Amino acid sequence: MPRDAKYALITGSSRGIGRGIALKLAEQGVKIAVHYYKNERAANETLAEVRRRDSDGFIVQADVLRPDEIKQMFRKVEEQFKQLDVFVSNARPEVPAFFQPPLQITLEQWDTAFDSQPKAFLVGVREAIPLMATGGRIVALTYAEGSRTGGLQPWVGMGSAKAALESLVRYFAVTLARRGITVNAISPGWTENSVLNTLPPHAQELIRNWHGRGWTPMGRLGTPEDVGNVVALICSEKAAWITGQVIYADGGASLMNPEVPPEIQLG
Numbered sequence: 001m002p003r004d005a006k007y008a009l010i011t012g013s014s015r016g017i018g019r020g021i022a023l024k025l026a027e028q029g030v031k032i033a034v035h036y037y038k039n040e041r042a043a044n045e046t047l048a049e050v051r052r053r054d055s056d057g058f059i060v061q062a063d064v065l066r067p068d069e070i071k072q073m074f075r076k077v078e079e080q081f082k083q084l085d086v087f088v089s090n091a092r093p094e095v096p097a098f099f100q101p102p103l104q105i106t107l108e109q110w111d112t113a114f115d116s117q118p119k120a121f122l123v124g125v126r127e128a129i130p131l132m133a134t135g136g137r138i139v140a141l142t143y144a145e146g147s148r149t150g151g152l153q154p155w156v157g158m159g160s161a162k163a164a165l166e167s168l169v170r171y172f173a174v175t176l177a178r179r180g181i182t183v184n185a186i187s188p189g190w191t192e193n194s195v196l197n198t199l200p201p202h203a204q205e206l207i208r209n210w211h212g213r214g215w216t217p218m219g220r221l222g223t224p225e226d227v228g229n230v231v232a233l234i235c236s237e238k239a240a241w242i243t244g245q246v247i248y249a250d251g252g253a254s255l256m257n258p259e260v261p262p263e264i265q266l267g
Ligand SMILES: NC(=O)c1ccc[n+]([C@@H]2O[C@H](COP(=O)([O-])OP(=O)(O)OC[C@H]3O[C@@H](n4cnc5c(N)ncnc54)[C@H](OP(=O)(O)O)[C@@H]3O)[C@@H](O)[C@H]2O)c1
Pocket: 011, 012, 013, 014, 015, 016, 017, 018, 035, 036, 037, 038, 039, 040, 042, 062, 063, 064, 065, 089, 090, 091, 092, 093, 094, 116, 141, 142, 143, 187, 188, 189, 190, 191, 192, 193, 194, 195, 196
């Protein structure tokens, strides 16, 4: 991140990938606004871990489906930090709130996906900009496989919402380029200690085996720490020339050919 980066807001950093990002930035001395929705205890645990890394911060609650609450969250960031160097849009509602195939998904579930992703990002970035100076970093968490494929049918709402989010990343990258603020999306593959762990044990096992067998060339699932490291990298001063990109952080999984079993591809 810029040499003097001091303050970051990471939505959904009470747990999962968001927590991994918060802790990696905290290791670099960045103070963290730990955002949560319902799980205050988990948010406090993240903050305690931030402090264990010799950094500091505070917790802030908001429902990202509600623009007024997003704005309120930024007011608290302004009160506490006065400025913002890094904004990471990571929060995503629980799977049952949107997980339905195209013919069954309700309009409410569709809106949940879109309100929580491109709309929350639109509102969040507009709030972040007045607090950000040259060198600011904006990062959105996406799942690019869900944006470009159609196989996981009940993902239609979130996949479409993430596609719109990725598009918005490109538009904002151009808007903010002259201010020296970069805007990028990070696309993790399946990640441990995240939404994965809420799936039925049988589904978790299938996914771990599939990736371990070779779908992820590196032979394992990612971790929140892996993703946190990549976000820290894109927030570094040296990443100032990268903007508007969707960056895969997936151990090579996106390189595999879906028509051929991994064992054959790996030779
Ligand atoms: N996990 C993966 O394998 C994977 C892969 C690719 C991309 N991603 C992306 O990475 C991001 C994080 O995923 P994850 O699996 O780490 O998430 P997760 O463990 O399910 O955690 C979700 C986070 O979002 C917050 N949240 C839930 N509903 C919210 C709402 N209505 N308003 C505000 N915050 C809300 C939660 O807060 P509480 O703790 O308070 O409930 C929590 O901090 C998502 O954008 C996801 O699409 C994940």
